[in-house]
Amino acid sequence: xxxxxxxxxxxxxxxxxxxxxxxxxxxxxxxxxxxxxxxxxxxxxxxxxxxxxxxxxxxxxxxxxxxxxxxxxxxxxxxxxxxxxxxxxxxxxxxxxxxxxxxxxxxxxxx
Numbered sequence: 315x316x317x318x319x320x321x322x323x324x325x326x327x328x329x330x331x332x333x334x335x336x337x338x339x340x341x342x343x344x345x346x347x348x349x350x351x352x353x354x355x356x357x358x359x360x361x362x363x364x365x366x367x368x369x370x371x372x373x374x375x376x377x378x379x380x381x382x383x384x385x386x387x388x389x390x391x392x393x394x395x396x397x398x399x400x401x402x403x404x405x406x407x408x409x410x411x412x413x414x415x416x417x418x419x420x421x422x423x424x425x
Contacts, residue, residue: 346382347420351413357393358412362405367394381425
């Protein structure tokens, strides 16, 4: 889950670290969305490793940006609707599938 926080925070911070150019809210959101496929994969990895939903939600709620926090909370809630699989192949498929299409979905929900 720490990977998720690092990815999300890094995505937001890196967008703002250019120094020369002021980043629009739309560009900042797109930068955040670039980290979402990996974040989704990590959220499902935590799910499949047995991390509790409450622990995952607690970490997601630490994100300062309200829109990013809400988006990550919704991903965690969605991930925990997926069963906890016993077989490694099923776990890996769940992790890979959960990250697919997330960038486009995130951009579509731009605040």
